[in-house]
Amino acid sequence: MVKPIVAASPILLELSDLEATRALAGRIASWVRPGDVLALSGALGAGKTAFARAFIEAFAKRAGAPTPEEIPSPTFTLVQVYEFEDCQIYHFDLYRVDTPTEVYELGIEDAFADSVSLIEWPDRLGALLPGDRLEIELRDGATENARQAEITFLGAWSDRVTEIFPND
Ligand SMILES: Nc1ncnc2c1ncn2[C@@H]1O[C@H](COP(=O)(O)OP(=O)(O)O)[C@@H](O)[C@H]1O
Ligand SMILES: [Mg+2]
Numbered sequence: 001m002v003k004p005i006v007a008a009s010p011i012l013l014e015l016s017d018l019e020a021t022r023a024l025a026g027r028i029a030s031w032v033r034p035g036d037v038l039a040l041s042g043a044l045g046a047g048k049t050a051f052a053r054a055f056i057e058a059f060a061k062r063a064g065a066p067t068p069e070e071i072p073s074p075t076f077t078l079v080q081v082y083e084f085e086d087c088q089i090y091h092f093d094l095y096r097v098d099t100p101t102e103v104y105e106l107g108i109e110d111a112f113a114d115s116v117s118l119i120e121w122p123d124r125l126g127a128l129l130p131g132d133r134l135e136i137e138l139r140d141g142a143t144e145n146a147r148q149a150e151i152t153f154l155g156a157w158s159d160r161v162t163e164i165f166p167n168d
Contacts, residue, residue, distance in 0.1 A: 010150045010151060010152040011150070011151040011152075011161070011165055012148065012149070012150055012151075013148070013149045013151065014141060014146065014148055015047075015138075015141065015146060015147040015148065015149055016141075016143075016145070016146050017145045017146065018047075018050060018145060020147075021047050021050055021051055021054065021138075021147060021149075022050070022051075022054035023054075024051070024149060025051045025052070025053075025054035025055040025058060026054060026055070026057075026058035027164065028055065028134070028136075028164060029054075029055045029056075029058035029059045029062060030058065030062055031160070031163055031164050032059070032116050033116075034086070034087045034114045034115060034116065035112065035113065035114055035115070035116075036116050036117070036134070037112060037117045037119065037129075037130045037132065037133040037134070038055075038116070038117065038118050038119065038133065038134045038135075038136060039119050039122035039129065039133050039134070039135045039136070040052065040118060040119060040120050040122070040136050040138070041120075041121070041122060041123070041135065041136070041137045041138070042137055042138035042139060043139075046138040046139065046140070046147065047138045047147050048120045048138060049073045049093070049120065051136065051138065052071070052091050052118045052120070053071045055089075055118060056068060056071050056082055056089055056091065056118075057071070059082075059084065059089060059116070060082075060084065063084040063085060063086070063087075064085075065084050065085070068082055071091075073093060074091055074092060074093040074120075075093050075095065075096075076096075078092060078093060078094065078096065078097065078103075078106055079091065079092045079093075079106045079107065081107070081115075087114070087115060087116060088111075088115040088116070089115065089116045089117075089118065090106075090107065090108075090110075090111035090115050090116070090117045090118070091118045091120075092106065092108075092111075092117065092118065092119045092120060093120040093121060094119065094120065094121040094122070094124035094125065095120065095121045095124070097121075097124040100124065100125050100126040100127070100128045101128075103124075103125060103128065108125075108128065112130055122135075130155075131154060131155040132154065132155035132156040132157055133154050133155065133157060134151065134152070134153060134154070134157050135150075135151065135152040135154060136149055136150070136151050137149065137150040137151075137152075
């Protein structure tokens with residue numbers, strides 16, 4: 001398999017608290033377009049779902065839609081779908097997926113075609129994980145509420161680094 005080309009080194013960001021994580025999610029939500037895939041990795045409790053919640057809230061605002069009343073973690077449902085006028089968001093949590101092919105039942109083909117996908121535990125997809133993706137890895141930071149984000153633009157995303165991080 002051909003490996004995607006990494007055009008930019010990963011961007012490292014220090015997120016001092018939950019608000020900083022939410023701000024990052026909001027910033028990225030303002031740039032996404034249908035078909036985009038965001039892979040959210042990191043250990044349990046790293047903040048993947050917190051990131052996804054802020055992302056979905058910001059996306060709703062951008063779409064002029066009301067904030068979804070509830071944005072549950074898809075821990076057991078494996079996927080939650082949010083409908084907006086022009087686009088849907090698929091929020092996956094694949095922790096409990098054993099074989100990549102199980103995810104076809106969750107609608108990944110539709111998600112990857114023309115929706116926005118937020119994927120927790122993206123490694124579960126194996127070779128089904130699209131080469132064109134934004135990878136966000138969250139790690140522990142210096143304090144309890146601090147995190148470090150490592151953001152990697154892969155494949156077609158590599159042209160978009162300066163769109164999202166014009167000054168970095
Ligand atoms: N800077 C931060 N970024 C994200 N979450 C944070 C941060 N600081 C504290 N938290 C808390 O850490 C927890 C992360 O949980 P969650 O998002 O469910 O993790 P995951 O989905 O990665 O398992 C939440 O309770 C959140 O409020
Ligand atoms: Mg989670």
